[in-house]
Amino acid sequence: MEQEKKFYTLLVYSENIAGILNQITAVFTRRQVNIESLNVSASSIEGVHKYTITAWCYDDQVVKIVNQIEKKIDVIKATYFTDDQLFIRETGLYKLSTDEVMQNSEISRIVRHYDAQITEVNPTYVIVMKSGNTEDIMNLFNALNEFNCVLQYTRSGRIAVTRSTQEQVSEFLEQREKAER
């Protein structure tokens, strides 16, 4: 039976020590699994970093990847989710030519239609920002691109929080601190 790859989001929490990103990505590299997007930032817990990683992989593969990541000494917790278990956001930034925007009123209509924000305007460019899911952000780009007005475009990696009512990492850390005492 041919397995199908699924789109997974991994949430990884680690200590704030240099070189951990390298260790995490190496787990993917070893299996030649492409990382689709990656976001690293401080988490709500002081000194703990949070990684949001997306990748296409097989069911059993994602379990092994998560186990191997969690095995790294300074990784606190690694878990994987499908989209229905998460609240997800990405952001797109579109730098548009002011001339083009001024000449074609359809462009600003599209920006409003997609519920995007205009964040900066000057004589040469207009910066538009859109938060949402990948598809909406891509669709806005495609729509704007038809007017040849896009000077630059970039889309962020995914950020996500779980829909679960439990906070696994803080509970885990509490348990660890209790055990250490």
Next chain:
Amino acid sequence: MDKEMITGSESLMRALKAEGVETIFGYPGGSIMPVYDSLYEYTRGEKKAFHHVLVRHEQGAVHAAQGFARTSGKVGVAVVTSGPGATNTLTGIADAMLDSTPIVVIAGQVGISALGTDAFQEVDLVGVSQPISKWSYQIRHADDVAWAVSRAFYIARSGRPGPVVLDFPKNAQTHLCEWTGPEHVKSVRSYVPYPTPSKSSISEAAKLINSAKRPLALVGQGVELADAHQELIELIEKADIPVGRTLLGLSALSSRHPLNKGMLGMHGQYALNMKTQEADVIIAIGMRFSDRVTGLPSTYARQAKIIHLDIDKAEINKCIHADIPVIGDCKVTMPAITKLLNKNDHTEWKKSFDSYFEMEKEQVIGPAIHPKEGPLLMGEVVNAVAEATKGDAVLVTDVGQNQMLSSRYFHYNKKRSIVTSGGLGTMGFGMPAAIGATFGAPDRTICMFCGDGGFQMNIQELGTIMEQQAPVKMILMNNNYLGNVRQWQDMFWNGHRSFTPMMNPKYNLIANAYNIPYELVVDRKELSSKVDKMLASKGPFILECAIKEDADVMPMVAPGKTIDEMMLKFNS
């Protein structure tokens, strides 16, 4: 009171001493000179705390540290310089990672200000060693030495052991720091070395074992690492379960134990491989279902329910699906299961192994260890040494035919009796690992079996053996071939003996050059007396045996085959 200010190197010495280190395997060089300067004082006079073994190549230092760790149960230590010194340790680090061996490798590094400038002998050791080590860390300040060393030893030896790398820039070695006593790292919050086993998994495992009609236990090095030999015996005896051992788990259960049915895998016992495909319940204890054990994984033991006891969660379902995973230290989980077991009797099932064993004895073992004619065979050499040492010696092997035949025919009555490169299969491992073993188990006889290929892969360590008078009994089984590859070429690659015949030096002259006693065995009539002479000698000894050139290791599961397709004879 005045603060005591010391250098990072002095701090390293004190931290190592606090960890109970006595033996250091190493090789000096530019970026580690401050450490060697401190080491000078710590290896003599009033401050003497360490014995430093000067190896002849950094790879040898790591393998020696591995041999030390495997025989002593302590953490092995290797100290090397930056750049090439550091990269030369990588094979040993990868080897220790695959074989769960606790070692700490301390490497010099260029000063922090020179990092990233392609300075002389600069290499990103943390970067290159991360994927092959348990933990890899750069000590950037002298203040961090005590903490980093303590954390390194804690991580190396706890849970599933493994190699730890400390990259030590020169400025951190020379700068001053305040010494406030050694650190005692007892936990790392992100790291759970001893997971708490789930009670339900233990009761489910016991229930399944109680219901089993044809149970089989597969025992790996985890039992040795957990020092759970007695707990294993209690479990298997109560439930009357026959046992197969992995290569690294060979001395987890005495060869003499009646439930011991031999070695698993590609060149393991015929009966065990056949019976694995008949067992109804398999209890895997501290083993990782390596492809050398399972053969083709998709056809491995499909009929059996599998209980997998392991301390490392990542091993569960990695290669073979476990119906009941029992995650935890097997020294804890085995007794918990045993308590819930019924006393059982599986005489019929155990007896069913016998006919296979008889077949193997008649067709393979007998001819291998008691040949009547023809050139000397590896099996009979191993058997002669095994009988003379009565199962009390430590077997150190190199890799290849010598490894498979010595592990098959050696006898193991004591724990921690096999040192071999199982996971990585590192040729050249044997000689330096055996040096380490003489320090790790100074009261035991260390027998190192090696082929002519592997002997020459770290042959420079004969210098270390000479200098240390390390009592390694080297049994060089010379068949003038890279024998294992030659066997595969004959079997699977059109018989093209592509670059496997080997032109050899005169080993007697090499032994002579290193002032190591040497004997050559050509005729089997003189085998026993020369083995006795070797074992009676005090220091190192080289016993070269002129082995039949094209003998094969049998039985064998061919690559990609199911284990019950094991061949007793090629083309049989």
